[in-house]
Amino acid sequence: xxxxxFLDHYEHNICVHYALILRHGRTVAELEQxxxxxxxxxxxxxxxxxxxxxxxxxxxxxxCLISGDTCAHAKPIPNRCSKPAN
Numbered sequence: 765x766x767x768x769x770f771l772d773h774y775e776h777n778i779c780v781h782y783a784l785i786l787r788h789g790r791t792v793a794e795l796e797q798x799x800x801x802x803x804x805x806x807x808x809x810x811x812x813x814x815x816x817x818x819x820x821x822x823x824x825x826x827x828c829l830i831s832g833d834t835c836a837h838a839k840p841i842p843n844r845c846s847k848p849a850n
Contacts, residue, residue, distance in 0.1 A: 778812060779819035796825065803828035810834055 795802045803826045806813055810831035817823040 775812060775815075778815045782816070782820075792822070792825070801827035803830065805830045807832040 792802060804813075804817060804822065805828075808816070808831055810833055813829060813831040814823060817826065817829060823829060
């Protein structure tokens with residue numbers, strides 16, 4: 765029950781008090797400027813990943829968005845990281 769309360773609060777406040785490390789934004793900008801595709805791999809379930817990435821303006825910019833529940837095995841399973849390369 766406490767977990768459900770936490771997840772409900774998290775879902776409805778997905779990007780409150782959230783900030784990317786500044787160098788990540790610079791890195792993404794540099795990759796985009798050079799025409800290099802980039803993506804996001806996270807353990808976060810997709811129902812949280814997508815709204816967060818949309819709020820940060822990364823969802824449409826990323827070449828791929830792989831969440832904890834979009835592959836058969838969670839990271840750090842190596843084959844999980846080969847999916848974006850395909």
